[in-house]
Amino acid sequence: MDASGKLHPCKPDSQQQQIAVDIKASLASHGFDVCSTIAPEAVHDLAGPPTPLISLLEIEGPFLSRRSESEYVVLKRMIELSPTIICVTVGGGENTAQPETNMIAGFGKTTATEKPGLKLIRRDLEHPFSAMAHIAKILKTTFHVRARNVETDFAETNGLLHIPRIVEAVDINNAYESQNSIKELVATAVGPRTKESLELQFSFARLDSLCYAPCRRSDRPLDPGEVEIHVKATGINFKDVMVALGQLSDTYIGQRFAGVVTLTGSSVDISPGTRACGIVQGSFKSFVHMHERALLWIPDSLSFTEASAMPVAFITAHYSLTYLARLRKGDSVLIHAAAGSVGQAAIQLSQQLGATIYVTIMRTTKGHGVDVVLNSLAGEALTGTWRCIAPLGRFIEIGKRDIASFAGLPMAPFSRNVSFASVDLAVVYKQSLELLAHLTSELQHMLLATPREATPPYPLQIFKRSRVEEAFRYLQTGMQSGKAVVDWEAEDIIQMASHGAKNLILLSRSGPVTPAAEELLKDLRAQGVHVQASVCDITNKAELATTIQTCQMTMPPVKGCIQGSMVVKNILLDRMSYDWFCAALTPKIQGS
Structure with a gap:
């Protein structure tokens, strides 16, 4: 050649x-x-x-x-x-x-x-x-x-x-779309001051289609015992990802939420303005309707994002361990995915009941197995754990993958008088309001107890509403711990302030010259944030040094930096001058 x-x-x-x-x-x-x-x-x-x-x-x-x-x-x-x-x-x-x-x-x-x-x-x-x-x-x-x-x-x-490489499966995507009648979605931009009533929509099996669309606020009269909630935060889990990807056939996304009561029907004890959280079918909406008995009051010590992470996790763990597994003092319990929100809730409840907790099996039980398993694993991991259940043991399945795929289950462990049960709060929600209300009431007592008997999962991975696709892809990796939550209120700087940031330096080449920028500063200062908006070109080392020196006179030491500067010069490379090329690159290179 x-x-x-x-x-x-x-x-x-x-x-x-x-x-x-x-x-x-x-x-x-x-x-x-x-x-x-x-x-x-x-x-x-x-x-x-x-x-x-x-x-x-x-x-x-x-x-x-x-x-x-x-x-x-x-x-x-x-x-x-x-x-x-x-x-x-x-x-x-x-x-x-x-x-x-x-x-x-x-x-x-x-x-x-x-x-x-x-x-x-x-x-x-x-x-x-x-x-x-x-x-x-x-x-x-x-x-x-x-x-x-x-x-x-x-x-x-x-x-x-x-070789780093991602290849789109065009034929498979086309097959999905043709078989499932993908509709054209009309997206609505969201920001910190979006007032329009919205709901999350998606096309079947495509996370990149997740978007917010206008949703008409229901004007039907509330039924007796029913309330309307203005959603402030929504918790998400892997089931929501499976629904969005078409691996589970549900008509809604999201079960958990936190917000403020806006309207109430008759025979309701709760008042408009009350901070509340709970379980509902379809929580990715600006407003949701639900029965008061499935609602929890949020203590003042909990934020909306923390509260939205708790109902499904704790009610799942409580129903699984207390009702179905009948966990008692001295029992051994194996908790898979203990770093997740349900796992952390299960650990808290098991400790309160006096059980012996394991996150591995057999090696620490001397071959006897465990009395109770709270399982979210699938495939061989599920069947391997199932075979290790102790005589008279109780296996509680909270995962969805093997159930949805009609996977088999070895029969031999049943010879040891063991039981196998599955838990899905969506079924409880549909079939028994009475049971859900009872479980919710018991969680309410845990939240109001002194000291509190239920604490939010840690860490909370909080995503802005405009970053909802990023939240779903984060869960898709399966590498998360704690709980993922979408904050419907906080955006960018506002979100930092809501999580305790009290001193902020905002640098830009033009300064706060627009009405939106002035309103942002006003909102931050109303929250007690000490904010300094300086005119500064970060690509100019001397100018940046002078600005930092000035800020040091009124601000504490810098603890973190978000570099979001950019200059857009849209022109083909053939016609792009050296000055324009530098203008686009300099904020990202020298600025960083």
Whole structure:
């Protein structure tokens, strides 16, 4: 195979020149007969047919973060001349100490959207002199492949190439949509001052379709014993993710909420304005209707986000352990997923009952097994735990995956007089208001007890309402602990203030010149927040130092920083000037 590659060291006597010699020898051994080395400034003089280029400009440090105007012109010329460019970097990847090294990969993907035929490939090395490895193979495998099918990012780890890649299953997506009549959703933007009544909607099996849509507030008269709640926070769990992904067939998302009573029907003891939380079918709405008996008053010591995380977790654990498992003092109990919200609630209740708690099995029970299992695992983990249940034991299944897939259950453990029961509060909600009201009343006593017998799960992962898709994807990973909650009220800075931030410095190039900015400052100060909104360009080191020095006179030491500055310059790279290119990159590089 004949192809020519141009190697681009910055200086003839640099490390790049030595690496270029090694790469040329490697390419020659793989049949690349014509290969020349040129300096960057010589790119302007190249002529002839399009030629694959191998760029070593980033070998001795990130090129894009320190580019000069002449180097920027060279970069544009390279993209103009060659349909295939391999950019060699050193020390990038996931855990890099120099994140600027990864900029070229993002630059390549962005540029490829403007030039569909461009193959800009990043080859990241563990150390400079491993550059010759794999270069020839990458060239050969990409030479005759269409640009849209080329892998564009190769990272070396322990001598092996790794490829970060997500491939959309277009055929499967189309099949889902055709079989399930995906409707076109009309999304509504949400912000800290959104007053419109909304509900969460989604298209079947697509988390990227999650959005808020207008929802007409019900004007029907409330039934006796019924109340209306203005939702302030909504707890979510893995069942909600399964519903959104089409793995469970429910018509609603969300069971738990916290908010403020707005309207009441007859024969109701609770008053409008009362802070309350509870269980309902479909809690991702601005307003929900429910029976008063399934409602809990929120103590003043609990926030809305904390309260929304408690009803389902504690009622599930209480019903499972006390009613079905009949957990007694001295019993042993195995709690799977103990770091989750139900697991933490189960631990609190088991401790109060005097049970012996395990989060592993057999090794700590000397082969006897455990008397009670609270299980949320699936597959072999479920059946393995089931086989280890002690004689007369009680196995409580709170998971949904195996039940929804009609999985089998080994019969042998039943010979030891054990019992297997499943718990789904959605069924309790539909079938027995009396039972749900009784469970809710018992949780209310726990919340009002002194000292309190039920505390919120920890940590609370709180997401803004506008970040609901991010919340669902966080749960989808299965790596979470504590509880995920969507806060319907807090947005950005307001959310920080509601979680105890009392001193805030807000920097911007223009300052609070808009009515919305002035209203934000007014809201923060009304909450007792000491806020200073300074005019400052963070890309100017001297200006930033002066601003920080001024803030130090009235503010305590800085404990954290959120870097959200950006400058948008929407123009194709071919026509983008050096000044505009710098304007877009500088806030993200020098500013950070």
